[in-house]
Amino acid sequence: MTNAPFTVGIIQDSATDDVKANVERGVEQVREAAKRGAKIICLKELFNAPYFAKSQHADRFDFAEPIPGPTTDAMQKIAKELGVVVIVPLFERQAAGVYRNSAAIVDADGSLLGVYRKMHIPDDPLFNEKYYFTPGDASHGVHDDRADQIGRLAKQASGFHVWKTRFANVGVLICWDQWYPEAARITSLLGADVLFYPTAIGWHPAEKEEWGDAQVQAWRTMQRSHAIANGIYVASPNRIGHEDEPGTQGITFFGHSFISDPFGRIIAEAGTEEAILTATCDPKLMETIRRNWPFLRDRRVDAYAPILSRYLGAA
Numbered sequence: 020m021t022n023a024p025f026t027v028g029i030i031q032d033s034a035t036d037d038v039k040a041n042v043e044r045g046v047e048q049v050r051e052a053a054k055r056g057a058k059i060i061c062l063k064e065l066f067n068a069p070y071f072a073k074s075q076h077a078d079r080f081d082f083a084e085p086i087p088g089p090t091t092d093a094m095q096k097i098a099k100e101l102g103v104v105v106i107v108p109l110f111e112r113q114a115a116g117v118y119r120n121s122a123a124i125v126d127a128d129g130s131l132l133g134v135y136r137k138m139h140i141p142d143d144p145l146f147n148e149k150y151y152f153t154p155g156d157a158s159h160g161v162h163d164d165r166a167d168q169i170g171r172l173a174k175q176a177s178g179f180h181v182w183k184t185r186f187a188n189v190g191v192l193i194c195w196d197q198w199y200p201e202a203a204r205i206t207s208l209l210g211a212d213v214l215f216y217p218t219a220i221g222w223h224p225a226e227k228e229e230w231g232d233a234q235v236q237a238w239r240t241m242q243r244s245h246a247i248a249n250g251i252y253v254a255s256p257n258r259i260g261h262e263d264e265p266g267t268q269g270i271t272f273f274g275h276s277f278i279s280d281p282f283g284r285i286i287a288e289a290g291t292e293e294a295i296l297t298a299t300c301d302p303k304l305m306e307t308i309r310r311n312w313p314f315l316r317d318r319r320v321d322a323y324a325p326i327l328s329r330y331l332g333a334a
Contacts, residue, residue, distance in 0.1 A: 024301045025186040027213060027252070028057025031276040031294045033260030034069050038082065041067040042090050046097050048295060053101045057297045058127070058186045061106040063258045064194050064219040065120065068110060070272070073264040075150045083112035086134055091123045099129025104184045106191055108217040110151075111136070120152040120193055122217060127185040137193040138178045138202060145223065145270050148195075181209040187300070194218045197242050197255070201326070207249035208315070213300055216242060216255040221272035224261075235275050243283035250309040252300040253279045259291055281308045 030048045034041050045062055052060045065071075067090055071079040084090060090109050098105045104127050111121035111134070120137040136155030140148045155178045179202060181190045190211030196202045197216045206214060220238060222231050246253040259274040277288040278298040287296040309315060325331055 022302055023186075024299050024303075025212075026056045026058050026297055026299045027215075027254050027278065028052035028055065028060040028295060028297045029215075029254050029256035029276055029278065030060070030062050030066075031256050031259055031274050031289050031292075031296070032063065033258060033272070033293070034063075034066065036069055038067050038090075042093050046093055049094070049097050049103070049105055050101065052295050052297065053103050055295065055297050056299075057103065059104040059106070059184065059189060059213070061191075061215045061217055061254060061256055062108055063256045064108045064217040065110055066108050066217070066258075069262055070219045070258070070270065071110075072147045072151050073145045073262065073267070073270060075147050080112075080118060080151070083110040083118050085113070086111050086121060086123050087131055091125065091131060094123070095125050095129040095131060098125045098127060102127045102185075104186060104189065106189070106215055106217065108193060113153075117153050118151055119155065120148065122191045122193060122215075124182045124184070124189065124191060126182075132182045132184065133180065135180060135191040135193065136178070137196060139195045139199055141195045145264065145267060179205045179209060181206060181211045187212040187302075190214045192216055194220060197238070197245075200245065200248065203245035203249055203251075207245075207251050211251060212302055212305065213252040213254060214245065214249075216253065218255055218257040218276075219272060220257055221270040224268040224271055227271065231273070235273055239275065239277060239285075242277075243279050243285070246279045246281055247283040247312075248314055250281045250305050250312065250314065252281060252305070254298075256296075259293065281305050 068082045094105045094107045105125045108122040111119040122135045124132045138155040140152050140154045142149040181188050188210050190206035242253050256276045258272040261271045263269040274291040277285050287298040
């Protein structure tokens with residue numbers, strides 16, 4: 020754990036079909052977050068494109084690009100210029116037929132530390148992610164003949180990883196991962212000071228009146244519980260705006276991005292408007308909370324083997 024406080028920034032916004040314009044806008048938002056004091060800045064899930072997984076169309080694979088590639092190049096440049104860490108979630112083309120929902124981690128010197136690839140892939144109405152995304156696995160390093168341009172990459176032994184950036188130890192999980200305490204626990208045990216959850220979650224318009232508030236509160240509560248159970252900061256940038264999909268009512272992304280401290284207290288939050296949130300995280304608070312609520316100490320690791328089973332109930 021690092022000792023000095025650090026300020027994180029998360030960006031809540033919408034996206035269009037114009038990838039180049041989305042990236043240019045993202046660069047300016049990173050610049051604005053840095054101006055507000057943020058040293059570690061995270062964009063929303065698939066930040067440089069619309070949420071294309073609302074239905075299954077093979078031509079939407081064209082939104083994907085390699086890592087490193089044009090989007091990470093732009094973010095490495097701004098990270099180096101401003102001396103900030105940037106988490107860059109995008110649709111990655113790893114190889115022919117292998118596409119990932121990924122987040123590149125760029126350090127404050129502009130070097131590409133590595134890539135997190137979303138481990139849990141949903142398949143729901145208007146969230147057809149299994150069609151597009153191969154889930155993350157043990158092969159998480161960046162492999163490219165431009166290795167001389169991407170700096171020293173962190174070695175990754177599993178699907179979950181923590182990166183030692185200039186300012187703090189950063190863990191990244193993506194959207195559907197946020198519902199799984201196992202992912203938060205493992206990343207915390209790897210030494211993260213803060214967990215980032217870049218997200219694209221929204222309402223089915225027909226369900227909003229009945230379920231809308233409950234869905235937002237469940238989303239926030241689940242992630243706040245990860246902060247409490249692990250004594251860690253959590254920062255979750257979501258997208259906003261309505262995105263149409265022919266033959267459906269589309270999705271209205273509900274925003275409500277937030278940053279939570281290790282008590283689960285929300286220390287910065289947004290509504291459904293465009294927003295850049297910042298908050299200072301203090302590792303000393305993590306130390307204090309973990310001393311007084313020693314959940315990590317009291318874990319019965321000798322008794323948890325059954326969790327590796329899919330189901331344990333009676334047939």
